[in-house]
Amino acid sequence: MINKFVTDSIPIKIPANAGPRTRMVGKTRPKCVVATLLLFVIPPQLDAGSSKNLPITTAHRVVALDHSTNAAPVGITYLGAGGVVIERAGHAIMGAPFFSNPVLLRVALPFPISPRPERIERGFRPVPNLRAILVGHAHYDHLMDLPYLYRKHGLTAEIFGSATTKNILAAVHDDIPPALVTDVGIRNGRPHTVGNMDIIAIPSDHAPHFFCLKLFGGKATGPKPKLPRTAWGWKEGQTYAFLLTIKDPAVPDSSIRIFYQDAASAVPAEFFQSPPYENLRVDIAILCVPGFNYISGYPEDIIHALQPRHVILIHWEDFFRRLPSKAKNLRSVPLTNVNRFIYRMLTKLPADAGWTLPAPSATIHFDLLPLP
Numbered sequence: 001m002i003n004k005f006v007t008d009s010i011p012i013k014i015p016a017n018a019g020p021r022t023r024m025v026g027k028t029r030p031k032c033v034v035a036t037l038l039l040f041v042i043p044p045q046l047d048a049g050s051s052k053n054l055p056i057t058t059a060h061r062v063v064a065l066d067h068s069t070n071a072a073p074v075g076i077t078y079l080g081a082g083g084v085v086i087e088r089a090g091h092a093i094m095g096a097p098f099f100s101n102p103v104l105l106r107v108a109l110p111f112p113i114s115p116r117p118e119r120i121e122r123g124f125r126p127v128p129n130l131r132a133i134l135v136g137h138a139h140y141d142h143l144m145d146l147p148y149l150y151r152k153h154g155l156t157a158e159i160f161g162s163a164t165t166k167n168i169l170a171a172v173h174d175d176i177p178p179a180l181v182t183d184v185g186i187r188n189g190r191p192h193t194v195g196n197m198d199i200i201a202i203p204s205d206h207a208p209h210f211f212c213l214k215l216f217g218g219k220a221t222g223p224k225p226k227l228p229r230t231a232w233g234w235k236e237g238q239t240y241a242f243l244l245t246i247k248d249p250a251v252p253d254s255s256i257r258i259f260y261q262d263a264a265s266a267v268p269a270e271f272f273q274s275p276p277y278e279n280l281r282v283d284i285a286i287l288c289v290p291g292f293n294y295i296s297g298y299p300e301d302i303i304h305a306l307q308p309r310h311v312i313l314i315h316w317e318d319f320f321r322r323l324p325s326k327a328k329n330l331r332s333v334p335l336t337n338v339n340r341f342i343y344r345m346l347t348k349l350p351a352d353a354g355w356t357l358p359a360p361s362a363t364i365h366f367d368l369l370p371l372p
């Protein structure tokens with residue numbers, strides 16, 4: 001029986017500023033100065049790592065999860081960057097789809113960036129019965145492609161994100177009606193129910209991009225008349241992680257819990273120390289890789305808090321270039337040692353848990369059934 005410690009959808013009060021304060025590694029001031037200088041002199045493409053020795057799931061994987069009874073399976077498809085599609089019992093939810101992948105120098109300097117239709121069409125597949133899209137924060141690599149997707153593919157899914165996300169998307173109200181966009185901050189920890197899914201937004205934080213440097217910070221404080229032109233205009237806003245409870249309506253007690261974050265962060269401790277979540281065990285944790293080496297205790301502490309049955313690593317590939325057609329040619333995001341992340345994750349991963357490092361477009365199929 002999974003989730004035996006937690007009853008469904010119990011609201012919890014979360015102060016608006018309850019997000020964790022990310023503790024950065026090492027002494028920051030001298031590193032900040034050096035990091036600022038290095039950011040503009042290191043050719044970034046030289047620092048993207050080969051994926052040759054990484055255990056990547058390239059297409060499809062089946063995982064058995066113990067459950068009290070036979071219940072509808074769960075499919076999770078990795079889209080690349082922070083993007084995922086989660087499907088169960090005829091309903092689907094998507095996290096932060098992003099395919100345009102402008103080069104790092106264009107992002108950092110800053111030159112204008114915009115959606116790249118050819119790359120989006122290559123990576124995006126229409127998802128039947130897509131009910132909701134989660135946007136953990138408003139950086140360009142989580143939000144910039146959404147207006148194109150709504151306009152071109154006629155999406156009607158509700159968008160859940162920060163006030164900054166809502167204010168930026170106000171610029172494209174013809175493509176994305178404001179009524180479709182929910183500022184999750186106003187719910188203060190109470191779940192949003194969409195189809196067979198309960199969505200709880202947890203105030204979280206965002207790792208630095210480069211040693212102590214956290215780029216694109218700030219908030220959009222009012223509805224924007226135009227979309228940002230450069231990466232620096234896509235301001236982070238409040239970052240959120242999400243706790244999802246997804247049911248199979250045909251089977252009682254069939255809930256599974258998924259934790260999804262699209263930015264590496266310290267543990268949202270206040271949430272996980274409050275009833276009824278203090279003994280939470282999630283079934284699947286979708287964790288963000290880049291920036292982990294700049295946060296003290298990540299990913300060990302979040303693994304310890306969640307006790308996941310399965311971990312899916314995301315945002316790990318180099319999203320500053322067009323994705324290669326063959327997974328073996330993928331490269332890891334610059335300055336990120338994915339093997340090191342895996343090593344640290346394994347020090348805290350429960351003995352009965354598994355994990356997957358998916359290539360973009362790979363699907364993990366979770367079968368829920370009583371295991372012998």
Ligand SMILES: [Zn+2]
Nearest residue numbers: 137139206263
């Ligand atoms: Zn970000």
